[in-house]
Amino acid sequence: MRVKKSFICSIVLIILISSLFAQASTSLTEQMIKKRITAIEKNIQKVKVELEQKTSMGFNVEQEKVLNNLLLAESFLTEADEYLLRDDLFEAELRVVFAENMLQKSLVFLSTTPVVEGRVISIDANTLSQKAINNKISDLVEEVASTNFNTIFVEVIRGDGYSVYPSAFQLQADELKGKDPLKELVEQAKLHDIDVFPWLKVFFASSNGTPGPILEKHPEWTALDRNGYGYEKAGLAWFSPAHPEARDFIYNSVMELFELYDFSGCQLDYVRYPVNLTEDNDFSYDLYSRELFKTFYGVDPLDIPYYPYGLRVQPDYQRGDHGSLYVSWLAFREELVSSMVGRISIGLREKTPDLPISAGIITALWGGGTIQQAWFRQQKWPDWLERHFVNFLSPMIYQDDSSVVDREVQAIASIAKGQALQYPSLGVYVMKNPYQLIEQIDIVRKNNIAGMRVFAYPHLQEEHFRALKEGPFREKAFPPHRDPLKAAILRVEELMTIFSDEEDLALLYRDLQRVPQEHGSLRYISLQRAIKRTERLIDHKNPRIDYEMEYVKSYLDALLYWERPYK
CATH class of the missing domain: 3.20.20.80 (Glycosidases)
Known part of the structure; x- marks a missing residue:
């Protein structure tokens, strides 16, 4: 409760001055506020579902911070309902804005941070x-x-x-x-x-x-x-x-x-x-x-x-x-x-x-x-x-x-x-x-x-x-334009640390390591081989592997096309 009160004190003046006076007008109705509350509740549930999906796929997200912000959002919505019962529309809307802010902050911490981007x-x-x-x-x-x-x-x-x-x-x-x-x-x-x-x-x-x-x-x-x-x-x-x-x-x-x-x-x-x-x-x-x-x-x-x-x-x-x-x-x-x-x-x-x-x-x-x-x-x-x-x-x-x-x-x-x-x-x-x-x-x-x-x-x-x-940039990332082949290897390496028993990943990693750096027919053929193995992995029925393989394939498809003049 102390954290919550501190939060309110730190932002209430800013919100009151910059936005809430503009929002709280004679046209404000209970129905409008209830509609916003319903929308926030739906979005909170969406965030919870996405959080569960990302954690189950092995993504590194700030789970505790996401949940804390959602908890605050839900608490503010409860207070908004209480103010509506008292016909205090201004205070109700104030709590709705607080809830929206907490929901938005939860999206920051829900962000993944890929090794390549x-x-x-x-x-x-x-x-x-x-x-x-x-x-x-x-x-x-x-x-x-x-x-x-x-x-x-x-x-x-x-x-x-x-x-x-x-x-x-x-x-x-x-x-x-x-x-x-x-x-x-x-x-x-x-x-x-x-x-x-x-x-x-x-x-x-x-x-x-x-x-x-x-x-x-x-x-x-x-x-x-x-x-x-x-x-x-x-x-x-x-x-x-x-x-x-x-x-x-x-x-x-x-x-x-x-x-x-x-x-x-x-x-x-x-x-x-x-x-x-x-x-x-x-x-x-x-x-x-x-x-x-x-x-x-x-x-x-x-x-x-x-x-x-x-x-x-x-x-x-x-x-x-x-x-x-x-x-x-x-x-x-x-x-x-x-x-x-x-x-x-x-x-x-x-x-x-x-x-x-x-x-x-x-x-x-x-x-x-x-x-x-x-x-x-x-x-x-x-x-x-x-x-x-x-x-x-x-x-x-x-x-x-x-x-x-x-x-x-x-x-x-x-x-x-x-x-x-x-x-x-x-x-x-x-x-x-x-x-x-x-x-x-x-x-x-x-x-x-x-x-x-x-x-x-x-x-x-x-x-x-x-x-x-x-959020999305909290860790460094390798830019794929610098070397798309290395970008593919880095994504596969990360997957291998999560799914160490997946033999097909190890085989793909081997194929990628064998792609020659020099332009020519051997590089072209090696890229084709790696793409075929990547396509087989996309049908792996593991959502995280499927997701990462779509990235790997996009790098390799582009590389293969760029290699055509040399084949």
């Missing part, structure tokens, strides 16, 4: 700039490391279009002259065994309502809409994917980055045409794009009828639904994007053949078809997998509705067909509280997805970091 945090260029100016980059990396993130996607171009690093191609921000924030970030990250990918906004020029420093010098490189306007609705300016000089500039900037810094991989973003999700518009009708298309098809794209957004994102929409000429204009622009992805990928892998390359891709956040939303922005990413340009996907699923996250990670996995691993990007900035992040991470794991990206550092509060450290 990609845990990416996006750090924006403005944050990096400020940390560099204040000599706080080491503190930034320490905060990331202490939360057990294992990968950083760092933005290298700011919203004003200036770079955070000294460059022969990009223009570095004046206040950063004499500093190299990227160099310091990479060096500090290596001390903590954290991988760093440059977060490259490929066709992006600026987001502050100006062309940015590069397009100010080269206005002919600007992507234009049908009316000749050089900004999409949110005020972003973009490079035209068609202009050869703009393409050379982008490519040379990327190659320079990898000459200057020891990155662990590459994150490609803004690899699409500049259409904002809230507008019905089309790009790019710059002179070079129009003339190039006319060279191939004899028609100016401005003379091709425009078909509205609402028609082209429906799940049943097919690319040829508006005739040959329109789909040719679509395919023309898709190839301009895809060929830029390919040029960067081929260039990077000439230097580092097995470099992990990830792409941020569009999803159906507000409905429509997942692939249709990508087509609308000329982002035909399945081709990038088929052509071995990228081997990781980071779909942007910025929603507070967890069912959308569930739907989209499944849709992306279905379209990718085992050809890539997936790190969905979860948008903290649209979430109402830190517990939604915990819930979405759990959804990602239930779908056997390789990892997740938390977007982004500026939106993370102390409560987010604490929830991650106490």
Whole structure:
């Protein structure tokens, strides 16, 4: 009881000031409160069932803390019922909010903490700039490391279009002259065994309502809409994917980055045409794009009828639904994007053949078809997998509705067909509280997805970091992009400590250890053998083994596909 009273004293003022006065109004009714009580009671039972399932499967969860929080939640609900009998709706609702808080905290401690998982945090260029100016980059990396993130996607171009690093191609921000924030970030990250990918906004020029420093010098490189306007609705300016000089500039900037810094991989973003999700518009009708298309098809794209957004994102929409000429204009622009992805990928892998390359891709956040939303922005990413340009996907699923996250990670996995691993990007900035992040991470794991990206550092509060450290990230994890074969071995090793008498696990472990490191037919055949044994284990009727084998198979399927050019 003393603990409970202490808890109430510590949070009652915050809740009263920040939320309860807003919630407790003349419209509050007994029926509304009873409905919330019923919902909480149902969710408490769900948590208890899931706790039993996870403990029976051998997962390491904070069982005692889960039960203690559920006990407090139930106690607060009892008090809420008592206040309802006295017609004290305000005090009843206060106890309901306490119960909801305890239920949410129980979800933190219910989280598992796998030995293998990609845990990416996006750090924006403005944050990096400020940390560099204040000599706080080491503190930034320490905060990331202490939360057990294992990968950083760092933005290298700011919203004003200036770079955070000294460059022969990009223009570095004046206040950063004499500093190299990227160099310091990479060096500090290596001390903590954290991988760093440059977060490259490929066709992006600026987001502050100006062309940015590069397009100010080269206005002919600007992507234009049908009316000749050089900004999409949110005020972003973009490079035209068609202009050869703009393409050379982008490519040379990327190659320079990898000459200057020891990155662990590459994150490609803004690899699409500049259409904002809230507008019905089309790009790019710059002179070079129009003339190039006319060279191939004899028609100016401005003379091709425009078909509205609402028609082209429906799940049943097919690319040829508006005739040959329109789909040719679509395919023309898709190839301009895809060929830029390919040029960067081929260039990077000439230097580092097995470099992990990830792409941020569009999803159906507000409905429509997942692939249709990508087509609308000329982002035909399945081709990038088929052509071995990228081997990781980071779909942007910025929603507070967890069912959308569930739907989209499944849709992306279905379209990718085992050809890539997936790190969905979860948008903290649209979430109402830190517990939604915990819930979405759990959804990602239930779908056997390789990892997740938390977007982004500026939106993370102390409560987010604490929830991650106490819950899903309380132990370190190996990132599968670093070595998918090792990731598979680590998961099997953990299973062998739990189910030491399972001979098939030992045989799979032996097969994985025998996979050669060198590319070639022997490696391909060895991976096939390991996959077949993994598939047999999935039918093992042991839920924990089945769960882990789905992960192992996803790593091996991707590896096998990546190995095809060498077989």
